[in-house]
Amino acid sequence: MFTTLIARQRRWQQRLLLGLLCLTLLLFVLSLCVGAFMVLPWQPLGPLEQQILLELRLPRALLALLAGASLACGGAVLQVMLHNPVAEPGLLGVSSGAGLAAMLAMALAKGADMALPGWALSLAAFGGALLVTLLLLLAARRAHLGHARLLLLGVAIGILTNAVMTWLMYFADDGSVREFMFWMMGSLAYGSQQLGWWWLLMPLTLLWLIRQGRALQQLLLGETQARLMGLDVHRLRVRLVLAVCLLTGLAVALCGVIGFVGLVVPHLLRLCGVSDQRFLLPASALGGGALLLGADLCARTLLAAGELPIGVVTASVGAPLFIYLLLRQSHDQPR
Numbered sequence: 001m002f003t004t005l006i007a008r009q010r011r012w013q014q015r016l017l018l019g020l021l022c023l024t025l026l027l028f029v030l031s032l033c034v035g036a037f038m039v040l041p042w043q044p045l046g047p048l049e050q051q052i053l054l055e056l057r058l059p060r061a062l063l064a065l066l067a068g069a070s071l072a073c074g075g076a077v078l079q080v081m082l083h084n085p086v087a088e089p090g091l092l093g094v095s096s097g098a099g100l101a102a103m104l105a106m107a108l109a110k111g112a113d114m115a116l117p118g119w120a121l122s123l124a125a126f127g128g129a130l131l132v133t134l135l136l137l138l139a140a141r142r143a144h145l146g147h148a149r150l151l152l153l154g155v156a157i158g159i160l161t162n163a164v165m166t167w168l169m170y171f172a173d174d175g176s177v178r179e180f181m182f183w184m185m186g187s188l189a190y191g192s193q194q195l196g197w198w199w200l201l202m203p204l205t206l207l208w209l210i211r212q213g214r215a216l217q218q219l220l221l222g223e224t225q226a227r228l229m230g231l232d233v234h235r236l237r238v239r240l241v242l243a244v245c246l247l248t249g250l251a252v253a254l255c256g257v258i259g260f261v262g263l264v265v266p267h268l269l270r271l272c273g274v275s276d277q278r279f280l281l282p283a284s285a286l287g288g289g290a291l292l293l294g295a296d297l298c299a300r301t302l303l304a305a306g307e308l309p310i311g312v313v314t315a316s317v318g319a320p321l322f323i324y325l326l327l328r329q330s331h332d333q334p335r
Contacts (some may be wrong), residue, residue, distance in 0.1 A: 011309040013279040016272060020286040027293040034195035035300055038107070046189035060188050061312070064296045065289040066202045067188075067255050070247035071095075072288025073209050075262020076280055077244050078133075080216050081237065082140060084150055085267070089248045090259030092154030094132045098245075101128025103168055103180055110176055118253075126249030132157055133245050137237075185216060186256035186311030190297055202250055209243050213278035220277065221247065258311045260318020261288050265320065291317075 032053060033039050039049050039057070075088035080091075091097045107118035107123035120281070135157070169180045181238070183200055215236055220228045223233050242309065265287040274280050291314070299308040 003157060007164045009273065010276075013095055013276060013283075016269075017279060017283050017286070018260055018284055020290065023127040024286045024290040024293070025166040027290050028061050028065060028186075029215050031064065031297060032057050032217075034297060036181035038332070050059055051193060054206050060296065061293065062187050062199075063254060066206070067258070068290070068292030070202060070251045070288070071258060071261040072227040072265040072284040072291070073206060073262075073281055074100060074244040074248050075278075076247050076284045077209065077216065078262070079266060080219055080277065081240060082136065082150060086151060086263060086291040087154070088260070088262030088266075089129070089244070089258065090261070090281065091158070091263055091322070092132070092136060092151070093157030093161060094129050094136075094154075094245070094248050094258060095130035095252055095257045096158040096165075098125040098129040098249045099184065100165055101125055101131075103165055107180060112139075122250055122253040124126035125253040126282055129245040129248040129252070130241070132161075133241055137241065157317055158309055158325055159275070161188040184257060184308030184311075186258040186314075187307070187309055188255055189307065190254075193228070193290070202247065205243050207239075210281045211287060213276070213281045216277040216281070241269075258292070258314055260322065261291055264314075264321050278316075 001116075029041070032243055033041060035052075035057065037052055039045070039053055043049075045053065071089060072095075078087040078089065078092065078094075079085055081087075102121055102125040104118055105121055109120075125156060136150065139153055140256075165180065169177055169184075172180060215226075215231055218231050219233065219236070221229075226233050251335050265284050269280055269283050269287060274283055292310070295310050295313040295317075298313050299310045302308055
């Protein structure tokens with residue numbers, strides 16, 4: 001009986017994974033076709049259509065797919081590592097730390113009257129994400145913080161970093177303010193134009209992270225049980241922290257601060273019955289990519305006169321869900 005239930009759940013998770021793959025492919029195609037200028041796949045492509053498709057929409061759709069997958073997988077991994085069901089890079093201040101570090105690097109380069117290369121911006125964002133993540137892990141281990149206190153600490157770090165970013169904007173000139181607003185609200189307009197090494201680094205890191213599903217499933221049983229099963233917990237934690245910070249830093253460096261993707265996607269998948277990390281991580285990658293592709297479609301098409309910040313769209317979806325999850329969690333706890 002138990003074996004039959006496990007086999008039935010596995011088949012359901014496989015079907016859900018296939019459905020997410022089809023949904024992601026559909027949204028990817030729609031991202032290439034839909035916009036202020038429609039590009040229909042059954043019509044012959046002229047020079048203008050080819051330029052719009054290859055130089056504008058294809059890099060943007062790829063960035064949305066990779067950034068969404070990175071943030072969603074990062075959220076799923078942080079929830080296991082911190083034993084917190086509402087952990088995600090944006091909510092815990094990891095994305096804000098990466099954004100603040102990127103803004104500081106931009107301000108220093110502006111003050112020194114020098115151009116900031118893309119690799120330096122990504123390195124600064126990675127350092128900011130790593131610093132915040134290490135602070136959270138250290139606080140959880142040394143101060144023995146519970147789930148609620150650790151969440152509050154992450155929220156406080158996010159508020160502090162946002163306050164510093166606001167101060168930087170207040171004293172910046174008009175040109176810098178526009179750049180800083182990009183980091184605070186999120187957009188795919190600029191990062192898609194930066195063709196470079198991140199096109200290879202992000203998918204490789206994502207693939208490695210997805211392959212750690214079995215190890216994360218063992219880690220869910222507890223550190224003692226995971227060690228008995230032959231897992232090097234300390235080494236795994238270090239590698240997972242570096243991978244999550246790298247993906248978050250790259251996403252922030254290219255897209256700005258986009259919140260709630262890492263919270264919405266894993267929780268929706270768990271509500272759909274995906275509990276095995278070996279299925280949850282690839283499903284989170286597909287779901288995160290689909291969510292950001294859909295959010296970018298809304299950001300580009302809802303307003304005829306301009307483009308909405310994509311971070312506003314994801315927050316409009318993620319904030320109500322976060323409130324629902326908190327209320328449901330408090331309702332389920334015994335009084």
